[in-house]
Amino acid sequence: MVYFNGWGSWPPGDTLIHILRLDRGTERVDTVGAYLRPWLEPPRCVLAPPELPWGVAPDGAVVVGRQRAYGVNWHAPDGTITHGEPVPFEPVPLTDAEKEEWFREGYLHWGTASVGVSARSTAFRESFRELYATREWPAVLPPIRPETIRVDPEHRAWVRRSMPAGSNATYDVFDGEGQRLMSVTLAGDRRLAGFGARSVYVAAFGAMDLVRLERYERPMPSR
Numbered sequence: 001m002v003y004f005n006g007w008g009s010w011p012p013g014d015t016l017i018h019i020l021r022l023d024r025g026t027e028r029v030d031t032v033g034a035y036l037r038p039w040l041e042p043p044r045c046v047l048a049p050p051e052l053p054w055g056v057a058p059d060g061a062v063v064v065g066r067q068r069a070y071g072v073n074w075h076a077p078d079g080t081i082t083h084g085e086p087v088p089f090e091p092v093p094l095t096d097a098e099k100e101e102w103f104r105e106g107y108l109h110w111g112t113a114s115v116g117v118s119a120r121s122t123a124f125r126e127s128f129r130e131l132y133a134t135r136e137w138p139a140v141l142p143p144i145r146p147e148t149i150r151v152d153p154e155h156r157a158w159v160r161r162s163m164p165a166g167s168n169a170t171y172d173v174f175d176g177e178g179q180r181l182m183s184v185t186l187a188g189d190r191r192l193a194g195f196g197a198r199s200v201y202v203a204a205f206g207a208m209d210l211v212r213l214e215r216y217e218r219p220m221p222s223r
Contacts, residue, residue: 003022070087092164100165
């Protein structure tokens with residue numbers, strides 16, 4: 001199965017973005033979820049992508065992050081929607097330090113992470129920075145970083161939360177009812193990469209953009 005956003009009209013006429021599922025065997029496409037377009041800031045705002053972070057569980061359920069009332073919604077395979085309770089969130093003011101970190105992550109991590117050495121030209125880096133320079137910036141960071149939400153074998157959604165510049169990556173872990181169970185912080189320049197039967201895989205970024213894959217025992221909530 002392949003899951004993807006269905007964009008519909010552009011500029012946005014429909015207020016919904018539909019999450020579609022493609023069966024590669026039958027080539028059948030159906031809708032497994034939908035959410036309101038999160039136009040929280042001007043369309044040219046660098047922190048306002050036209051889609052929300054979402055992910056897919058092993059059983060086909062889809063989890064969608066909420067930026068306004070921070071939390072998650074679950075779309076079950078039978079069409080049932082579970083709305084998790086809003087989670088208190090202290091907005092992070094956007095300073096030059098956050099802008100620089102956002103640029104760095106966009107350049108190093110967004111869609112370019114691979115295990116090994118990844119060479120990127122100075123010209124590409126500068127073109128990426130010029131793109132950011134032409135965009136508008138809001139006063140605060142959105143609660144959720146614009147990354148795929150990964151779901152572990154226990155049907156828990158790992159949502160990366162926005163933090164002040166220089167902070168370690170922090171993930172809030174939500175259960176299938178949308179309740180936050182715990183928070184997990186990864187030390188250093190590390191990002192969640194995936195899960196094994198009992199483990200969690202982490203991408204660790206080092207000097208010269210070297211990416212190392214690490215494996216740890218998957219944490220469980222204390223309760």
